[in-house]
Amino acid sequence: MKKVYNRILSVVGNVITVRAEDVSYEELAEVTTSRGKTLAQVIKMEDDIVSLQVFAGSKGVSTDDEIRFLGHPMKVAYSENMLGRIFNGSGQPRDKGPALTENMIEIAGPSVNPAKRIIPKRMIRTNIPMIDLFNSLVVSQKLPIFSVSGEPYNELLARIALQAEVDMIILGGIGLKFDEYMYFRNELEKGGALNRSVFFVHTASDPVVEGLMVPDLALAVAERFALDGKDVLVLLTDMTNFADAMKEIAITMEQVPSNRGYPGDLYSQLAARYEKAVDFDDAGSITVLAVTTMPGDDVTHPVPDNTGYITEGQFYLRNGRIEPFGSLSRLKQQVNDKTRKDHRAIMDGMIQLYAQYQETEEKRSMGFRMSEWDKKLLKYGKLFEERMMSLKVNIPLEEALDNGWKILAECFNPDETGFRSELVKEFWPKGN
Amino acid sequence: MSDMVKGVITSISGNMISVRFKGSIVQNEVGYVVLGNERLKSEVIKIKGDLAYMQVYELTKGIKVGDPVEFTREMLSVQLGPGVLSRVYDGLQNPLNDLAEAHGFFLPRGVVLDAIDLEQTWAFTPVVKKGDVVYRGMAVGTVPEGIFKHKIMVPFNWYDEYTVESVVKAGDYNVTDEVAVLKDSRGDKHSVTMLFEWPVKIPIDAYNQKLVPVKPMSTRIRIVDTFFPVNKGGTYCIPGPFGAGKTVLQQLTSRYADVDIVIIAACGERAGEVVETLREFPKLEDPRTGKTLMERTVIICNTSSMPVAAREASVYTAATIGEYYRQMGLDVLLLADSTSRWAQAMREVSGRLEEIPGEEAFPAYLESRIAEFYERAGYVELPDGTYGSMTIGGTVSPAGGNFEEPVTQATLKVVGAFHGLSRARSDARRYPAIDPLDSWSKYSGVIPVEKVMEAHDVLRRGNEVHQMMMVVGEEGTSLEDFVVYLKGELLDSVYLQQDGFDPVAASCDVERQKYMFKVIYDILFDTFSFNNKEEARKFFNALRQLIVDWNYIPMEDDKFMEHEKLIDKHLKSAITEKAVA
Helix, strand or coil: CCEEEEEEEECCEEEEEECCCCCCCCCEEEEEECCCEEEEEEEEEEEEEEEECCCCCCCCCCCCCCCCCCCCCCCCCCHHCCCCEEEECCCECCCCCCCCCCCCCCCCCCCHHHHHEEECCCCCCCHHHHHHHHCCCEECCCCEECCCCCCCCCCHHHHHHHHHHCCEEEEEEEECCCCHHHHHHHHHCCCCCCHHHEEEEEEECCCCHHHHHHHHHHHHHHHHHHCCCCCCEEEECHHHHHHHHHHHHHHHHCCCCCEEEEEEEEHHHHHHHHCCEEEEEEEEEEEEEEEEEEEHHCCCHHHHHHHHHCCEEEEEEECEEEECCCEEECHHHEEEEECCHHHHHHHHHHHHHHHHHHHHHHHHHHHCCCCCCHHHHHHHHHHHHHHCCCCCCCCCCHHHHHHHHHHHHHCCHHHHHHHHHHHHHCCCCCCC | CCCCCCEEEEECCCCCEEEECCCCCCCCCCEEECCEEEEEEEEEEEECEEEEEEEEEEEEEEECCHHHHHEEEEEEEECCCCCCCCCEEECCEEEEEHHHHHCCCECCCCCCCCCCCCEEEEEEEEECCCEEEECCCCEEEEEEEEHHHHHHHHCCCCCCCEEEECCCCCCCECCCCCCEECCCCCCCEEECCCCCEEEEECCCCCCCEEEEECCCCCCHHHHHHHHHHCEEECCEEECCCCCCHHHHHHHHHHHHHCCCCCEEEEEEECCCHHHHHHHCCCCECCCCCCCCCHHHHHEEEECCCCCCCHHHHHHHHHHHHHHHHHHHCCCCEEEECCHHHHHHHHHHHHHHCCCCCCHHHCCCCCCHHHHHHHHCCCCEECCCCCCCEEEEEEEEECCCHHCHHHHHHHHHHHHCCECCCCHHHHHHHCCCCCCCCCCECCCCCCCCHHHHHHHHHHHHHHHHHHHHHHHCCCCCHHHHHHHHHHHHHHHHHHHHHCCCCCHHHHHHCCCHHHHHHHHHHHHHHHCCCCHHHHHHHHHHHHHHHHHHHHHCCCCCCCCHHHHHHHHHHHHHHHHHHHCCC
């Protein structure tokens, strides 16, 4: 039986310290305050002084509150009964259902042996040309959506989740606004996907620290389902809130900040979560789609910057469209050679021309005379935005490719496009 | 051992522990946290009074204050001997395939396996006889390892002069069998096996002298070999924002570089990228030997979610293995991806030690550590008069893609070539996205330097015209300047850019580069004359098309020459239209 302590030495931010013995690193404790029970986790030990981060926050914690160590790190239940259920950031039910206590698994387990990973080869079709054609999503990919607040990133996330062919959806909400949380619920319900989904939701009104566990809970459960052969899609929104919660704890613990107050291990911490994305040999897979909001639309902000180095690409969502520049799927090369032989050429060629269009557009806005070539580019850019970039377009990849050739033929002669002659011969629409 | 130094843990924070010890310990020595059956490898990184600060190479979850620590008195070392090639290790030289076989999908904690198969036998051929005098680094025999003659050498930390007392007959032995006995100057006898250990943080220096790197290392990437070459034994770095193609560039280099052995240190990067190499190299044919690429490759793989202290060690592990093979007279290429992650690992450790932070919280010794690492590269003359080289290429992942940050700056000070990747070029899908105007190299490549400089000048002037056109518009640019711009663009799109995914286009060997460079060079300095800009643009568009197609035709194919004739014909068409000869 574990001893109970009731002498809290210090309360700083959401971290409390207590003198205790026989405690192990990252162990959980239960703190009983006047406001009820809350979980806390050991984050530092120095001789017999133990520091704990309190998930419900330290508001109302009294120095003589009871602390009971549980003898194990954070765990979460894992069973089929979780499907359709909604939990909070401590893994407790948020809906009216019963708490699950059987088959508890540890969260934040060891990483997958790289030698046991396989090369991802399965494309996830979304019927969004900016994804399927230009930056194909692949099973086991980890990919964030970079955007500023106010963009429809959660709508995009929900749409991909519903259109993607996966066995299960696990949503990890960190600092989610209440109406966004309801939006996800309603969308998945409408799409008939709620009964194959599990929600771990931490809302903006919950204590900040509680959000820290959400990615680990979601991914630990996803990992088990994947080992049981399921293709799992994990949605994490918004990872910037997660990083901010880490920053808060790091500063409370007086760690030396590295960049804009974020802890030096931000990269490793984010990577530990994103790297859970995997395609298991002879079993299922985890694909991670996350949202990273960029404060001030600044991609060099430490959170999007570190994220970009970890994930296998990123989608920039700007003005309600997925930007062709900067957006990237690093795994697209694994799948886009097996779709249609003009896929890669269209993918690169159309973007190169669109880049030239933007340059021309710049010149035009400065009032320069437009050459014949410039006029062609202007026409092209407009068509490209209308028929490819708009999120309203909802067509399969093959149709998108055909559309691509049509747009090209409406604007250019074949030799102006830089495509290999062999492809032009085969795909250039006849009669142009 | 009765005199083993022991200690107990007094504090834990992240992967850093402090340990109160009795007796004497060595800086950087390895100790083990004993946690039931698990033994967690740790390294002493700071000693203060009776407290040792140690970084733990594993997850620290579950450790308690008061848990025992056993010290070993050995620094972190790797096993060297035949059987290292084609293996996949983590940052501490644990063989990942063996771990997978024994423990399944996940990396277990506290498990140490032999890096080299102790059972496997090797066909040993002696090269010394009784009475011969040998020094450290000299061979006593050889074994075949794949396509290489693996030298069995006098261990590099035997600093005496030795006389061969006995050597075994040619035959099959495993790595722990005694193959020779050497007598030192005091008459003490020492047994030589095929296996010995070397501390990773100490460079191997069992060579006569280090020389200036002079031989070019071909990568079959035109922009590198022609414009920003790297020599064997040299160093280079590839900084670039995320998504600019650092890793693809490294992968292409690891495939096509004309070196004997490639060591890939995947340091704190995505696991998925290593997997590609891991799964495909055993299938890909080495164009030079006909064997698989894996047979000349060693992968040190400590990806981003693996413990951060082992990430710090991984580049040293890779360098040590590289230096070991260099001692055999081989050309080694070490690719470290990414050195920023390694630097961040140092930063995490430094932060936990509560050291006074330098710029962006990196430790003050960042620069010297980076310099020490790159200095391990080199072209050396070995004790037997042959030469070996180790080339180091490191990627840098600067925060926000800004090259002004500490890791990039410290790296630029010590490397011989700089391949700066630019976001603008990758956005415009101009791959490889090495910025031709910012990058530089101090080495001389396969094409005479003067010619390269001249071509580079066209590129620079073309860019100037382009910048000017952005301000004054096309109508404000003279036809003459406009043609310079088009020439620059042509050089860029058909020579600097290269399709990395087409087997023919991706690999442009030295011979082809020389041939092609001549053709392009002539075009750059031919005088063309056109009636107007539209006509010039049309001409160059068509020319570009022709040369792009040409890039996809194998040089030995008959069509190669035919196609060149088409290009010639097209060029002549503009010359006939020339107003003034």
